[in-house]
Amino acid sequence: MAVMTYREALNAALREEMERDPDVFLMGEEVAEYDGAYKVSKGLLEEFGDKRVVDSPISELGFTGLGVGAAMAGLRPVIEFMTFNFAFLAIDQVINSAAKMYYMSEGQFPMPIVFRGPTGAALQLSAQHSQACETYYSHAPGCKVVTPGTPADAKGLLKAAIRDNDPVAFMEGELLYNFKGEVPDDDDFVIPLGVADLKHEGGDVSIVTHGKMIHVALQAAQKLEKDGIHADVLDLRTIRPLDMDAILQSVKKTNRVVYLEEGWPYAGTGAQIVSMIQEEAFDDLDAPVIRVTQADVPMPYAKNLEMLAKPSANHVIEAVNKVLYR
Amino acid sequence: MAEMKTKARKKSAKKTNDPLSQHGISGELALDLMRDMLLYRRFEEKAEEAYAIGKIGGFCHLHIGQEAAAAGSIKPLRQDDYVMSAYREHTQALAKGVHPNAVMAELYGRKDGASGGKGGSMHIFDADCRFMGGHGIVGGQVPLATGIGWKIKYREEDTVSLVFMGDAAVNQGGFHEALNMAAVWHLPCIFVVENNEYGMGTAFSRVSRTAMATKSTPHGIPAHSVDGQDALATYAFFRDLADEVRQGAGPQFVDLQTYRFRGHSMSDPVSGTYRSVEEVENAKVERDPIALLRDVLMSADLLDQQRLEEMDAEARQISAEAADFADASPLPGPEALYRNVWAEINPNGRLFFDRRPESGEVG
Numbered sequence: 053m054a055v056m057t058y059r060e061a062l063n064a065a066l067r068e069e070m071e072r073d074p075d076v077f078l079m080g081e082e083v084a085e086y087d088g089a090y091k092v093s094k095g096l097l098e099e100f101g102d103k104r105v106v107d108s109p110i111s112e113l114g115f116t117g118l119g120v121g122a123a124m125a126g127l128r129p130v131i132e133f134m135t136f137n138f139a140f141l142a143i144d145q146v147i148n149s150a151a152k153m154y155y156m157s158e159g160q161f162p163m164p165i166v167f168r169g170p171t172g173a174a175l176q177l178s179a180q181h182s183q184a185c186e187t188y189y190s191h192a193p194g195c196k197v198v199t200p201g202t203p204a205d206a207k208g209l210l211k212a213a214i215r216d217n218d219p220v221a222f223m224e225g226e227l228l229y230n231f232k233g234e235v236p237d238d239d240d241f242v243i244p245l246g247v248a249d250l251k252h253e254g255g256d257v258s259i260v261t262h263g264k265m266i267h268v269a270l271q272a273a274q275k276l277e278k279d280g281i282h283a284d285v286l287d288l289r290t291i292r293p294l295d296m297d298a299i300l301q302s303v304k305k306t307n308r309v310v311y312l313e314e315g316w317p318y319a320g321t322g323a324q325i326v327s328m329i330q331e332e333a334f335d336d337l338d339a340p341v342i343r344v345t346q347a348d349v350p351m352p353y354a355k356n357l358e359m360l361a362k363p364s365a366n367h368v369i370e371a372v373n374k375v376l377y378r
Numbered sequence: 379m380a381e382m383k384t385k386a387r388k389k390s391a392k393k394t395n396d397p398l399s400q401h402g403i404s405g406e407l408a409l410d411l412m413r414d415m416l417l418y419r420r421f422e423e424k425a426e427e428a429y430a431i432g433k434i435g436g437f438c439h440l441h442i443g444q445e446a447a448a449a450g451s452i453k454p455l456r457q458d459d460y461v462m463s464a465y466r467e468h469t470q471a472l473a474k475g476v477h478p479n480a481v482m483a484e485l486y487g488r489k490d491g492a493s494g495g496k497g498g499s500m501h502i503f504d505a506d507c508r509f510m511g512g513h514g515i516v517g518g519q520v521p522l523a524t525g526i527g528w529k530i531k532y533r534e535e536d537t538v539s540l541v542f543m544g545d546a547a548v549n550q551g552g553f554h555e556a557l558n559m560a561a562v563w564h565l566p567c568i569f570v571v572e573n574n575e576y577g578m579g580t581a582f583s584r585v586s587r588t589a590m591a592t593k594s595t596p597h598g599i600p601a602h603s604v605d606g607q608d609a610l611a612t613y614a615f616f617r618d619l620a621d622e623v624r625q626g627a628g629p630q631f632v633d634l635q636t637y638r639f640r641g642h643s644m645s646d647p648v649s650g651t652y653r654s655v656e657e658v659e660n661a662k663v664e665r666d667p668i669a670l671l672r673d674v675l676m677s678a679d680l681l682d683q684q685r686l687e688e689m690d691a692e693a694r695q696i697s698a699e700a701a702d703f704a705d706a707s708p709l710p711g712p713e714a715l716y717r718n719v720w721a722e723i724n725p726n727g728r729l730f731f732d733r734r735p736e737s738g739e740v741g
Contacts, residue, residue: 109555109558109562111558114555115521117520117522121525125525126529148515154719156496157511158493161505161510163721193729216724246724246726247727295728296727
């Protein structure tokens with residue numbers, strides 16, 4: 053096991069996949085000469101040249117569409133969004149072109165393309181730069197959604213996403229790039245899409261979550277341990293495909309569930325999960341499932357208000373207490 | 379045959395100009411173009427008829443009046459060149475080699491359609507013919523075709539990526555983003571505006587202060603204006619242009635001036651609130667691409683009335699056969715509903731969430 057940052061893990065995954073397959077190229081704003089806005093692509097220009105590591109103009113719709121067209125013609129583009137906040141300009145190409153092409157051509161044009169970049173809030177970036185975007189993408193059949201929360205998951209899942217033959221929205225965490233963790237030394241370490249990971253084991257309650265919220269959940273779980281409450285922290289890792297079996301297994305064990313996500317509540321990922329749990333594991337539940345989300349407001353700038361808006365370990369603990377009727 | 383009953387134009391002027399040798403087009407090739415255009419006209423008339431009796435549903439945009447724009451720009455291309463279009467693309471698919479039966483069956487929403495009945499009129503695809511669709515969001519295909527140009531350059535191939543759009547598409551942001559990137563990276567793309575003067579019911583002059591031929595200027599892409607009703611001129615132009623692009627001339631922008639003889643879609647009358655009956659009737663008399671080529675061919679003694687009627691009968695025959703084929707083709711089976719949503723069904727996790735047994739995702 054090597055210890056590396058989430059950023060380095062993504063960088064390693066990109067490098068390995070570009071070495072493995074000459075059809076893989078990286079395009080986006082500042083990915084080449086600047087080494088990436090968050091330095092994820094550091095050194096790749098030097099290694100692979102400007103044909104495969106390409107600085108784009110600030111034209112999200114344009115370069116996303118270009119990537120989709122290149123994928124139609126047989127390449128395997130990795131399109132970087134400086135953040136997914138900017139990808140709203142491109143979502144027509146992701147949903148209307150990439151996610152539907154294979155279906156509406158009756159399988160003539162597979163779409164092996166990865167759209168990647170950070171999603172969710174960082175610190176005091178205010179409303180337009182602080183939002184979790186995964187449900188916009190998981191809503192559409194034809195688009196896979198991956199949300200790694202650790203360096204190992206970042207590496208293994210990015211390699212799987214690049215090799216997948218469908219469009220993948222690969223959503224990273226801005227605050228995770230410096231986060232360090234162990235990554236297996238295996239030089240072809242791939243984590244298959246659709247496999248959740250139990251990040252903390254306990255029998256009393258299930259905290260199900262994804263992306264960087266796993267760290268909030270783990271923090272809550274540790275505090276709960278002191279109170280003698282043992283929580284499962286189940287990291288979905290991929291939203292679509294979704295490892296529902298792992299969720300059901302945890303629910304059967306604990307009978308109590310809290311869903312934690314960074315985004316807004318209305319039609320959020322948690323809404324989907326709760327719907328499925330009540331439909332498929334109603335008899336296993338001892339309490340209604342509770343969701344913990346961002347406050348249902350645009351993200352404010354002021355430090356104190358931002359703190360109030362974000363889901364915290366305390367919010368999770370409160371929710372756990374509720375489902376335990378404590 | 380309303381459009382073709384226009385009186386034969388004066389022959390004297392044609393003979394002195396000799397458009398065939400002027401454009402370096404053989405008599406045989408010109409007759410082929412005539413045959414192709416007759417097919418496009420009769421095919422679309424057949425589609426119109428089928429729509430009227432409910433065999434075709436949804437949106438349906440006919441290309442009648444714009445036949446030379448399709449034949450003249452696509453026929454000079456190689457089989458391995460790429461063509462992409464918007465949603466008025468039936469005849470462009472035919473021109474790129476998609477079988478008339480497959481196109482008509484797609485309009486009918488049948489199993490044997492070019493896209494298995496899943497795309498319909500607006501989404502005709504044929505990977506083997508490198509006909510890349512059939513796209514329904516105005517201008518959305520322009521960045522896609524730029525990406526195909528990117529792939530051609532990336533793999534160092536000598537093909538070209540030609541993309542059609544309507545005149546309204548040049549007001550979309552994606553058009554300008556795509557042209558800018560094509561110019562910056564010197565991609566082998568030919569951006570063709572089929573300028574039929576109206577975006578749906580809005581005259582281009584009402585939504586642009588500048589002329590079509592200026593639209594690529596800010597991006598440093600050469601602009602060309604071509605009479606898209608003149609099949610020979612259009613063919614010669616695209617033949618030469620495709621060669622230049624193949625040899626590294628970089629992206630090009632073409633204002634292909636044409637006119638549509640039908641409404642925007644089947645729900646739009648031929649002449650409506652936005653254009654007059656006279657305007658359409660005059661265009662049919664003055665600018666019918668089939669009649670114009672007929673006159674040239676007759677002046678050059680390459681075609682007589684009898685041969686024309688034979689060719690026309692052949693076009694009608696192919697179109698009728700396509701309609702018969704489409705009618706006989708089965709509807710896609712219910713198993714097609716969930717097929718090809720995903721190119722890769724991952725062994726782990728759910729991909730479908732509708733809880734219908736046929737999606738295989740009932741927990």
